[in-house]
Amino acid sequence: MAIVKIAKHQRKDGFVTLAQKKETGARGKRRPRRRRSKVVLPAGPLKLDRFQEEAIAALLEGYTVLVAAPTGTGKTLIAEKLLEHILAAGKGAVYTSPIKALSNQKFRDFGQLFGPERVGLITGDLSINERAPLLVMTTEIFRNWCFANPEELEYTSYVIFDEMHYLDDPERGTAWEESIIFAPPHMKILGLSATVPNIQEISSWMAEVRGEVVKVVEERCRAVPLEISWIAPGGDVLDEEEAREEIAERQEIRRWRRQRWNEVTAAGWEELDY
Amino acid sequence: MAAIFSSPTCVEVIEAIQDHLPALYFAFSRGRTELLAEELGREWDFLTSGEKRTVRRVIQEAEENNPGLFGPRRQNLRRLLLQGIGYHHAGLSPLLKDLVERLYESRLVYVLFCTETFAVGVNFPAASTVFDACRKWDGQEFRPLLNREFFQMAGRAGRRGYDEVGRVFVRIDERFPEQTGFYREDEVEPVRGRLTISPNTVLSLLHWKTDAEIRRLLEKNLSVYQSNKESRQLRREVQKLEEKAAELARCFCPDRGQDCCELYRVKLRKELNQLKKSKHRNRSDIRQRRQEVQLILQKARKKCRYKICLDASRKIRRLEERVHLLHKRLKQLDKHSRDYVREFENVWSLLEKLGYVQGRELLPRGRFALYVHVQEILVTELVFSGIILESPPLEAAAILAGVDYQPGRDEQVMPPPFSLERVEELRRFLLESGVPEHFCVWSPLPAALAAAWYQGATFDQLLGMTNLQEGDIFSILRREIDLLRQIERAAGEDRALALLARELRRRLDRDEVAVVGV
Structure with a gap:
């Protein structure tokens, strides 16, 4: 009996939402509210953040540097400043990224920034302008070079590992690790990583295995802070405490339903009178 | 039944967050992104007629360069894009992915249903991100998202210069409320070493690297470094605990364990109690032992401040328990820390058996596999x-x-x-x-x-x-x-x-x- 009641109740609810839909849907589809003016915070000219300045200073002094910062805080800018400096000095650099699509994108970006003739792309299935001073590669290709033709890297002063936390990838992490261990000793590394708690540990490992000083630059603050909320079925936006309550309540209801269901089925199907 | 278990729709989610668009809506299967996009497309249209014209033009240009861009299977995507809705996953052709990305970057997609890959690398920021679920298929099993994965995706919310905060919304699934995720950025998982020894690694090492370099990879890789570090810490703690125990043991006198020592007598009294309660208390050997103990206890106790000794022995016992636990963890570490030298030798001998190498010398097969x-x-x-x-x-x-x-x-x-x-x-x-x-x-x-x-x-x-x-x-x-x-x-x-x-x-x-x- 109870089940039947719930079903009816829910169905009634269902009708209500249907009716609402009709109201708005009469003249076609629903449109969003558009805010007149968007909040535009002072963007200002590109002023470097403290951690960016710190990282760039260490790089210009020729150190191996690990940068750990949340996405969107401007790690790329650090890489670009370094590349600008290297190219101006007539040296070479390698930029590696974890996925092909990203390599392609970086190849395009750097081509626009530094001139297409100065940028090359090498992935497993594609190579363009291989002799360029700035080469964008997948990490696997760089690892292969470290073994097979380190002499090609003679004039390359830095290798940049984008998304270096891929070290932790069960399948592909090994390419990052072999690269770090076997990158020719004259090369310095710029590692860009998402926030990881043990960045100091990684840096002391690199210092030990490569026998060089490794500087760590960390930024914990996001450029734009995050605010996490939960959305309950029905569309209410909840904060953490409310969400936990909501979940506990729903679990309780499910337990109760399951129990009722067991009772009803135990009593026999014939009692269910649809 | 459908009424009882009606799955919550993305429509009401978007309704709730409509002041925070564009949104990246992360779902963890390709089919799910399409399904949700279709569902939203039945009720919502985000574009003004001017924007629609722009989208139409961009699509037409793309199609002129690549006829059959949408093919037979993706006509729905074209329709959705004209409503400001998109989906993006690894099943799409690269050209189509590129088109969706370009439209998104031009702010002509208001809700983009996408899979995790959209959050790797290229930064496509949004006003908000939505999580359809907090579990994903990782090739072997469904498991909850890691903190690192969650924030990699969530962090796309909040455009610099536009949004004061990046809004992240986690959907509570009516059917699986217990699977809702709660994540903390200060609990992001540490990076661990993942070196693996493939045949190519072995061949490359043998062919191009010196013994010292090979040893460097096998003995100084991140995984070894990390487990060494933990076991070093554990050993240091064990040593400290043992020193403390030795310090405590100094209060014992040479009579410890003798009949007159109270420490010993406490033990004996306990034993006597047990013997009395034992169900074999009437067996001859048990009776004999009882008499023995009673005899000892009748003797005089040494007059000393035995409480200090009792206290110390209790503390020592606790320290020993802790040391025991640490030893167990150390043993575990030893067992689980990968023996890279052995792995290397295993692959090496396999390659030797298959005729790829002879000692350090690469044979034709080995030179090919290199x-x-x-x-x-x-x-x-x-x-x-x-x-x-x-x-x-x-x-x-x-x-x-x-x-x-x-x-x-x-x-x-x-x-x-x-x-x-x-x-x-x-x-x-x-x-x-x-x-x-x-x-x-x-x-x-x-x-x-x-x-x-x-x-x-x-x-x-x-x-x-x-x-x-x-x-x-x-x-x-x-x-x-x-x-x-x-x-x-x-x-x-x-x-x-x-x-x-x-x-x-x-x-x-x-x-x-x-x-x-x-």
Whole structure:
């Protein structure tokens, strides 16, 4: 009996939402509210953040540097400043990224920034302008070079590992690790990583295995802070405490339903009178 | 029933967050992104007529350059894009993904349903991100998202200069409320070392690196460094605890353990109690022991401040328990820390057995495998067994497409019009010779697709042969092109093989499969 009641109740609810839909849907589809003016915070000219300045200073002094910062805080800018400096000095650099699509994108970006003739792309299935001073590669290709033709890297002063936390990838992490261990000793590394708690540990490992000083630059603050909320079925936006309550309540209801269901089925199907 | 278990819709989610668009809506299967996009498209339209005109123009331009861009399967995406809704996953062709990305960057997509890959690398920020679920299929099982994964995606919310905060919304699923995730940025998981020893690693080390360099990789890699560090810490703690115990033990006098020592007598009293309660208390040996103990206890106790000793012995016992636990953890660490030296030697001796190396010297097979970076043993054997050169080129193309391919659950492709028995036989032989399964991964599934593409079929014809999606077919063929480049390089003086590899590559690298305008 109870089940039947719930079903009816829910169905009634269902009708209500249907009716609402009709109201708005009469003249076609629903449109969003558009805010007149968007909040535009002072963007200002590109002023470097403290951690960016710190990282760039260490790089210009020729150190191996690990940068750990949340996405969107401007790690790329650090890489670009370094590349600008290297190219101006007539040296070479390698930029590696974890996925092909990203390599392609970086190849395009750097081509626009530094001139297409100065940028090359090498992935497993594609190579363009291989002799360029700035080469964008997948990490696997760089690892292969470290073994097979380190002499090609003679004039390359830095290798940049984008998304270096891929070290932790069960399948592909090994390419990052072999690269770090076997990158020719004259090369310095710029590692860009998402926030990881043990960045100091990684840096002391690199210092030990490569026998060089490794500087760590960390930024914990996001450029734009995050605010996490939960959305309950029905569309209410909840904060953490409310969400936990909501979940506990729903679990309780499910337990109760399951129990009722067991009772009803135990009593026999014939009692269910649809 | 449907009423009871009605699944919450993304429509009400978008309704709730409509002041915070554009949104990236993360879902963890391709089908789910499409389903949700369709659902939203039935009720919402985000674009003004001016924006619609722009989208229409962008789409038309893209289609002029690539007729059949949307193909037979993606007409729904075109319709949705004109409403400001998109979906994006690895099943789409790269050109279509690119179009969706461009529209998104031009702020013409208000809600983009996407999979995790959209959050790696290229930064496409949004006003808000939504999580359809907090669990994902990781190739082996459904598991909750890690903190790191969650924030990699969540962090796309909040555009610098536009939004004061980036809003992240986690949907509570009516059916699985207990699976809702709660994540903390200060609990992001540490990075661990993941070095693996593949046949190529061993060959590369033997061929190009000195003994000292090999030792550096095997003994100083991140994984070893990390487990050494923990065990060093544990050992230091054990030492400290033992020192403390020794310090405490100094208060014991030389009479400890003698009949007159209170420490001993406490123990005896306990024993006596137990003996009295024992169900064998009437057995002769037990009775005898009781008398013995009673006799000792009747003797005089040494007059001393025994409480200090009792206290110390209790503390020492606690320290010993802790030391015991630490030793257990140390043993565990020793057992689980990977013995890279042994792994290296195992692969080395396998390679020796298969005739790739003799000591440190690379034999022809080894010199070939040195330039192959995917399933190197299997590929080398395919070449050295003659299968690749003796089969018609068409079949060689088909065979190589299956290297390292692990089919998903319900993937289907029409079978090819020729037999692949020789490859199956070779694999069986390799497995019997002691080559581990993961060193000879191959599937016949993609064979017919590669063969047809080699013969000049159109992309639509390929789609007609399988339920695989455009993006899958694309990546199968691109991976084969990658492999063919490796084979060409590995072939060295073997002109016939190098020519075959180049010819196959030339035929495969065309039209939809070619990468244009990188």
